[in-house]
Amino acid sequence: MPNTMFKRHDKTDIFIHWFNAACWLLLLLTGVGLIQHPAIDPFGSGYPEAMRAMVGGGANLLVIHEIIGLLWLAGFVFYLFVNFKGARFFLAEVFAVSPARDMAWMIKKMVLMTLGPKALKVMGMDPELPDQGYYNMGQKAFAQASVVGGIVIAVTGVIMFMSDRTFGAESTGMIGWAVTLHFIAVGLVFAGLLVHIYMAAISPEERPGFKSMFTGVVPGNYAKHHHRLWWEKVKTEGE
Numbered sequence: 001m002p003n004t005m006f007k008r009h010d011k012t013d014i015f016i017h018w019f020n021a022a023c024w025l026l027l028l029l030t031g032v033g034l035i036q037h038p039a040i041d042p043f044g045s046g047y048p049e050a051m052r053a054m055v056g057g058g059a060n061l062l063v064i065h066e067i068i069g070l071l072w073l074a075g076f077v078f079y080l081f082v083n084f085k086g087a088r089f090f091l092a093e094v095f096a097v098s099p100a101r102d103m104a105w106m107i108k109k110m111v112l113m114t115l116g117p118k119a120l121k122v123m124g125m126d127p128e129l130p131d132q133g134y135y136n137m138g139q140k141a142f143a144q145a146s147v148v149g150g151i152v153i154a155v156t157g158v159i160m161f162m163s164d165r166t167f168g169a170e171s172t173g174m175i176g177w178a179v180t181l182h183f184i185a186v187g188l189v190f191a192g193l194l195v196h197i198y199m200a201a202i203s204p205e206e207r208p209g210f211k212s213m214f215t216g217v218v219p220g221n222y223a224k225h226h227h228r229l230w231w232e233k234v235k236t237e238g239e
C-alpha cells in the first residue's frame with residue numbers, strides 16, 4: 001500500500017516556527033550579553049564584554065535586544081492576522097489534555113527513554129504507549145510552557161522597555177518583578193527547549209516530524225505510529 005503523505009503544517013505555521021526560533025536565538029545571545037554581574041554571569045565576564053565591544057557598548061546592545069524583542073512581537077501579531085484559524089487550532093490541541101491517557105504516555109515515555117521496556121514490565125505495566133493525537137503529551141507540555149512563558153517574557157519585556165522611557169520612581173517594585181519574572185520565564189522555556197531540540201531534531205525516531213517543519217507533510221506510517229488519534233481523524237474526514 002502506498003505511504004500517503006498527511007498535511008501537518010501550513011506555510012504560515014512553518015514561517016512562525018522558524019521566525020520564533022531565530023528570534024529566540026538572537027534574543028538569548030544579546031540578552032545573556034546584557035547580564036554583567038559577577039554573581040550571575042552564566043559564562044563569566046568574557047562573553048558580555050565581547051558582545052558589548054562588538055556593538056559599541058552596553059547601551060547599543062540593549063537597543064538591539066529591544067528591537068529584536070519588538071520584531072518578535074510584531075511577527076506574532078502578523079501571524080495572528082494571516083492565520084488566526086491556525087493559531088486557534090494550535091492552542092486548542094496544545095491545551096487539550098486527557099489526564100489518564102496523557103499522563104500514562106508521559107510516565108511510560110520517560111521510563112522507556114531512561115530504563116527501557118523491561119523496567120515497565122517489572123512494574124507490571126504494558127510497554128506500549130497510549131495513542132496520541134496531533135501532539136503527544138511531551139510536545140504539549142513544552143508548547144504549554146512556551147506559550148505561557150512567551151506571554152510572560154513579552155509582557156515583562158514591554159514593561160522593562162517602557163520603564164526606561166515613561167515610568168517614574170513609584171514603579172520600581174513592578175519593574176523589579178518584571179526583571180525577575182523575565183529571567184525565570186526565559187530559564188524555564190530554555191530548559192524545555194533543550195529537550196525540544198533533542199526530541200524534534202536529533203532523535204532519529206522523530207526525523208519525519210523534523211522534515212515536516214520544512215515540507216509541511218509527514219508520511220502516513222509515521223502519522224499512524226506517532227499520532228494515531230490524529231491519523232484516524234484525518235483518514236475518517238478524508239473518506
Ligand code: HEM
Nearest residue numbers: 020021024139140142143146189193197200201209210213
Ligand atoms: C533549532 C531550534 C528548533 C528546532 C530544530 C525545532 C524543531 C521543531 C520541529 C521539528 C517541530 C515539529 C514537531 C511536529 O509537528 O511533529 C517543532 C514544533 C514546535 N516547536 Fe520547535 N524547534 C526549534 C526551536 C523552537 C523554539 C525556540 C521554540 C519556542 C520557544 C519552539 C517551539 C515549538 C512548538 C511550540 C512546537 C509545537 C509543539 C511541539 O512539537 O513541541 N521551537 N519544532
